[in-house]
Amino acid sequence: MKIAVTYENGMVFGHFGHTEQFKVYEVEDGKVVSSQVCPTNGSGHGALAGFLAQYGVDCLICGGIGPGAQMALAQAGIKLYAGCTGDADERVAELLGGTLTYAGAATCDHHHDGEGHTCGDHGCGEHHCGSHDCHN
Incomplete structure (x- = not known):
């Protein structure tokens, strides 16, 4: 199984469509x-789901993500954990341990130019992982 995280300087990057890199984790028997x-390489919103599918990614951990990108990921069969922040390695460990907290609707469907806005922090309802596909 493969888990991807929007990635910048060791942290979960806050906006899926603007991420310049993913950290992709290969998981076997519940361990990285x-x-x-x-x-x-600057793929942009629409192409990123295809990019992840090419890498054989099963799950994505990210910050904010728009509804179009969510749909593209769903069509590619990639399980989404949006609204996450902080250390990328820690979020993956939490996902594997069943303790990842994520927002069920961490959408960013507006445009903003200012720094300091984190799309995943919209106060959407939080969900806690239980027995999701990515734990196997």
């Missing part, structure tokens, strides 16, 4: 066995 940082 390897990881690599993969540049997106």
Whole structure:
């Protein structure tokens, strides 16, 4: 199984469509066995789901994400954990341990130019992982 995280300087990057790289984790028997940082080469919102599918990604951990990108991920069969922040490695460990907290509707459907806005912090309802597909 493979888990991808929007990635910047060790942290979950806050906006899916603007991420310049993903950290992709290879998981076997519930443990990370390897990881690599993969540049997106500026793919943009629509192409990123295809980019992840090419890498064989099963799950994505990210910050904010728009409804179009959510739909593209769903069509690619990629399980989404949006609204996450903080250390990327820690979020993956929480996902594997069943304790990841994420927002069920961490959408960013507006445009903003200012720094300091985190799309995942819209106060959407939080969900706690239980027995999701990514735990196996």
